[in-house]
Amino acid sequence: xxxxxxxxxxxxxxxxxxxxxxxxxxxLYYSMLDLSGNFTLENYKNFFSAIYLKMTFTSFWYAFxxxxxxxxxxxxxxxxxxxxxHKQLWLMLIIIPSWINLLLKTYAFIGIxxxxxxxxxxxxxxxxxxxxxxxxxxxxxxVSVYIFIPFMxxxxxxxxxxxxxxxxFAARDLGASSWTTFRRVVFPLTIDGVKSGIQVTFIPxxxxxxITRLIAGNQVITLGTAIExxxxxxxxxxxxxxxxxxxIVFMVLTMMVTGQxxxxxxx
Amino acid sequence: xxxxVQATSAIIIVCLLLFFxxxxxxxxxxxxSKDTLTxxxxxxxxxxELIDAFEQETGIHVVYETFDSNEAxxxxxxxxxxxYDIAVPSEYMIETMIEDDMLIELDHSLIxxxxxxxxxxxxxxxxxxxxxxxxxxxxTVGIVYNPSMVPEDLTFExxxxxxxxxxxxxxxxxxxxxEVIGMGLNSLGYSLNLKDDLALREATDKLIELTPNVxxxxxDEITPLMINNEATVALTWSGQAADMMWENExxxxxxxxxxxxxWFDNFVIxxxxxxxxxxxxxxxxxxxxxxxxxxxxxxxxxxxxxASWELMDEEVISDERFYPDVELRERLEVYENLGLKWLGKYxxxxxxxxxxxx
Numbered sequence: 298x299x300x301x302x303x304x305x306x307x308x309x310x311x312x313x314x315x316x317x318x319x320x321x322x323x324x325l326y327y328s329m330l331d332l333s334g335n336f337t338l339e340n341y342k343n344f345f346s347a348i349y350l351k352m353t354f355t356s357f358w359y360a361f362x363x364x365x366x367x368x369x370x371x372x373x374x375x376x377x378x379x380x381x382x383h384k385q386l387w388l389m390l391i392i393i394p395s396w397i398n399l400l401l402k403t404y405a406f407i408g409i410x411x412x413x414x415x416x417x418x419x420x421x422x423x424x425x426x427x428x429x430x431x432x433x434x435x436x437x438x439x440v441s442v443y444i445f446i447p448f449m450x451x452x453x454x455x456x457x458x459x460x461x462x463x464x465x466f467a468a469r470d471l472g473a474s475s476w477t478t479f480r481r482v483v484f485p486l487t488i489d490g491v492k493s494g495i496q497v498t499f500i501p502x503x504x505x506x507x508i509t510r511l512i513a514g515n516q517v518i519t520l521g522t523a524i525e526x527x528x529x530x531x532x533x534x535x536x537x538x539x540x541x542x543x544x545i546v547f548m549v550l551t552m553m554v555t556g557q558x559x560x561x562x563x564x
Numbered sequence: 565x566x567x568x569v570q571a572t573s574a575i576i577i578v579c580l581l582l583f584f585x586x587x588x589x590x591x592x593x594x595x596x597s598k599d600t601l602t603x604x605x606x607x608x609x610x611x612x613e614l615i616d617a618f619e620q621e622t623g624i625h626v627v628y629e630t631f632d633s634n635e636a637x638x639x640x641x642x643x644x645x646x647x648y649d650i651a652v653p654s655e656y657m658i659e660t661m662i663e664d665d666m667l668i669e670l671d672h673s674l675i676x677x678x679x680x681x682x683x684x685x686x687x688x689x690x691x692x693x694x695x696x697x698x699x700x701x702x703x704t705v706g707i708v709y710n711p712s713m714v715p716e717d718l719t720f721e722x723x724x725x726x727x728x729x730x731x732x733x734x735x736x737x738x739x740x741x742x743e744v745i746g747m748g749l750n751s752l753g754y755s756l757n758l759k760d761d762l763a764l765r766e767a768t769d770k771l772i773e774l775t776p777n778v779x780x781x782x783x784d785e786i787t788p789l790m791i792n793n794e795a796t797v798a799l800t801w802s803g804q805a806a807d808m809m810w811e812n813e814x815x816x817x818x819x820x821x822x823x824x825x826x827w828f829d830n831f832v833i834x835x836x837x838x839x840x841x842x843x844x845x846x847x848x849x850x851x852x853x854x855x856x857x858x859x860x861x862x863x864x865x866x867x868x869x870x871a872s873w874e875l876m877d878e879e880v881i882s883d884e885r886f887y888p889d890v891e892l893r894e895r896l897e898v899y900e901n902l903g904l905k906w907l908g909k910y911x912x913x914x915x916x917x918x919x920x921x922x
Contacts, residue, residue, distance in 0.1 A: 308571035315579065332904045348916050355922075407785065412794045429733070431794075432780040434922070510739060514780020516922045523915060530635055530741060531911040532904060 321545065328538035340539035349523070353543070356519040360502035363441045367498050368491065370442065371449035375490075378450070379457045388454060395447040403511050406440050407431060410512075432514035440512045441502060449494040456490025457483075492555040499555075500548050520544055601842040602627040603650045604637060606829070607784075609701075611862035618849050624842045632783075641666060641834045648834050649843040655690040655828045656899040658697050663901075667696045668833040674844035677851035684890065685828065685868035690898070697830035698847055699868040701860075703802035704826055704888065704896060705743055706819035708809070713796045720818040723751035726797070727774055735777045736786050736798040741907075741914035742899060743825070744771065744781070747799060750823045757900040761909070768913040772920045781918060790815060801827075802886055803865030810864060817885045819896070826896035828868075 331337040343349065378387050394402070408414055410430040417427040430436050460483065468478040484491075506521030515522070520540055527537030603615075607630040615626050629648075631637040634657040641648055642664070653661060661667050672678060678686075678698060685699040707720040714734070718725045726735055737744055746756035748767030758764065779795070787804060789795040791811040800808075805817040831850070833843045849855060853871035860867035860876060866886050867873075873881050881887055888896075902910065 305568060307568060308575055311572070312575055315575070332908065348912070348919055351919055352915075355919075411789075411792070413792060429779070510782055511785060514736075514782050515739060515918050516780065518915070518918050518921075526911060526915065529633065531908045532635060532639070533908050536908075 324538045324541050324545070326538075327534050328542045330535045332533060332535065337535075340535045343536060344539055344543060349540070352518055352520060352523060353547075355517065356503050356521075357547075359438070359441075359505075359517060359519065360499050362438055363445060363502045364495055364499045366438060366442045367445045367449045368494065371446055371494060372453055372491070374446075375450045375453040375457055378454055384454075384458070388450075391450055392447050395444075399444060400507060402444065403440060403508055406436070406443075406512060410436050431512065432516055434513070434517065437508065437513035437517050440508055441505060444508075445498045445502065448497045452493040452497070453487065453490040456487040460486055495555050496552060499551055503547060503551075504544055598839055598842070599623070600625045600627055601649045601839050601846055602629065602647060603846065604629050604631060604641070604648045605650075605652045606630060607632055609652065609829075609863055609865075611859045613862075614850070614855055614859055617855070618846060621849070622842070622845055624839070624845070626846075641836060644836055647836050647838045649837040649839050650846055651832050651834050652700055652829050653832060654899070655688065655830070656901040658830055658832060659690045659901045661832065661834075662691065662696055666835055668835055668837060668840060669695050670698065670833065670847075671844060674841070675848045675851065677848050677853075680851055680853055680856065680869050680871035682868050682870040684893075688828065688898075690828075691830070697832045698851065700829045700831050700850070701803065701863065701865040702826070702828045702868055703866050703886070704819050705746070705799070705801055705824050706805065706817055706885075707797060708790060708800050708805040708815055708817045709797040710790070710793060710812075710814055711816050712814055713793070720797075721821050723747060723820045723822055725820075726751075726777065726799075728777075731777045731797060733777065733779050734796040735774070736779055736789070736795045737781045738786065738798075738800055739781050739783050741911045742902075743799065744917065745910050745914055746825055746899075747771075750820070753822060756823070756825060756897050757902065759902065759906050764909065764913050768917055771917045775917070775920050778921060781921070803863065806864040806886055819885070819888065819892070821895070823895050823897060826893055826898050828898070 328340055329336055329338065331339055374391070378384050378391075381387050409416060411417070412427050412429065414430075416430060421427060464482055464486070465478055468482045469475070473481065503519065504521035504524070505519055506525050509515060509517045509519055509522050520543070524537050524540050524544075527533045527540065531537075601624050603610075603626055605628070609630075610628075615628060618624070619626055631640070634654050637651060637653060638657060638660065640646065641651060641661075658667075672694075675698060678694070681699050685702060686694055691697045707726070709718075709720060715728070715730050718728055718731075720726070725731075742756070745764065745767060748771040749756045749758055749763065752763070752767055752770060754763050754767065784804075786795060786798050786800060787808055790798055790808045793812070793814075802817065802819075805815070809815045809817065831847045833840060833847075837843055850859065851869060853869065853875060856867055856869035856872035857875040860869070860872060867876075884892070
């Protein structure tokens with residue numbers, strides 16, 4: 298029986314070896330090469346210089362802000378969605394914008410936020426001077442949050458939708474206020490959805506790069522920007538790979554922190 | 565067992581598909597033959613009508629592809645999967661490609677229109693005797709600005725004007741390490757090809773002082789921003805400035821006196837070429853007086869084609885901002901190939917500068 302199980306694993310093992318292990322191994326291998334292809338640990342030493350540490354810190358900070366605001370908007374939206382009549386339709390309407398190419402949406406925001414764009418036209422109606430919205434922290438976080446919202450809503454919506462309503466009724470029946478019900482019953486039971494939402498937002502947010510140039514005008518530099526520059530401009534694949542290795546490490550750490558506890562660990 | 569076989573074969577099929585996809589991507593659809601010519605050029609850098617005209621005249625089908633940096637072009641040609649017949653690198657990249665033995669020597673007898681080129685642009689240090697390349701366009705790096713939106717005493721004859729306090733949050737820079745670090749070096753009176761850590765440090769520190777004035781560091785997106793008066797001052801290439809000024813007549817362009825970059829983009833035939841004869845015909849076609857004039861009108865960059873000058877608008881040719889005289893050109897510097905080590909350093913300093921923006 299057991300040997301049959303092992304053979305059944307065979308395709309998965311090849312798949313993972315070819316498309317997960319091999320690329321990561323290649324990244325690791327390249328990260329230990331210098332410009333002329335000799336073995337070195339110099340790249341790792343460089344990573345611990347002030348520039349890259351500061352960049353790591355800013356990447357984390359912005360990824361945190363983006364995830365925080367995305368969650369702040371996505372959770373109530375998902376909650377309200379489960380209360381609507383045609384929830385699948387509403388969910389669909391929220392997801393559809395994510396079918397549009399990311400770059401296209403980003404370019405649209407350049408026009409929307411422009412000095413002569415609709416937002417400034419709107420605030421001028423109220424007698425305010427046009428504001429430079431593009432190339433600020435605000436515009437960067439706004440656009441990123443906008444892009445990640447659907448990805449955060451889906452897992453939260455699913456876990457809220459699966460929540461057995463009788464649990465809520467029971468809590469209210471036993472005298473809990475609606476806030477207590479939310480805090481003690483609804484939120485803990487949907488925490489897994491929140492965690493997966495955080496994973497799909499925080500991890501890509503760490504390595505955002507195109508938006509940092511188009512919307513933030515390079516005022517925000519993330520590790521993703523640095524990787525792009527190392528590969529395309531400096532042609533230093535070693536250093537680019539080294540940053541990628543650290544990014545992988547950070548992602549694994551994020552997965553561990555937000556990882557789902559084994560079922561039955563707590564009775 | 566059946567499912568097992570299915571799953572395994574599915575993986576093998578995926579692998580094969582990926583393999584063939586990457587093969588066909590590399591060869592870029594161009595099989596490379598006598599009837600097709602694959603041209604690899606910068607974006608928005610040719611009048612598409614001329615490609616049609618060339619196709620009609622010769623019966624050769626042109627496959628046109630674009631790149632956005634010399635480095636990206638180099639990498640793709642070097643990988644060799646694609647059979648590019650023509651590429652348009654800048655001078656320092658031509659030097660690298662000659663060193664790396666990636667180019668075919670030109671047969672000058674097949675390019676009679678070479679006589680149209682102004683002698684100034686021939687036999688330059690990066691390709692003595694034009695063994696491997698023929699001039700296509702040239703230009704400078706400078707500052708495009710809107711005189712009605714900056715204080716009157718700022719004319720950008722000097723790089724120092726960028727550091728003026730009144731330009732807070734008004735300056736846009738192009739996202740290129742050599743342009744920006746080069747500007748820092750130039751503003752201190754150094755050469756923009758300097759390989760000296762101390763000077764680069766000094767230039768970076770000077771650039772960091774500029775950060776309060778810098779609004780953003782972006783790429784081609786700067787063109788619509790300048791045209792719509794959303795940006796006031798920008799560091800950019802002369803041809804891009806010409807594009808902007810074509811649309812927005814208020815704008816002006818200046819090349820600061822401390823010095824700046826003078827660049828040349830030339831035609832080359834990479835060793836990947838499968839239609840060497842066609843490539844020569846294409847170069848010759850583009851160097852024709854009339855075609856050259858039409859192309860320069862369309863693209864907006866400065867042409868080295870002296871015969872085309874005769875046919876172009878006198879006002880354009882005599883515009884010192886885009887056709888600086890030889891004396892001014894002497895003050896400008898051509899990029900040298902820095903080598904990967906120093907290119908890496910320039911980029912590290914540029915990254916440090918960017919980190920200080922916020």
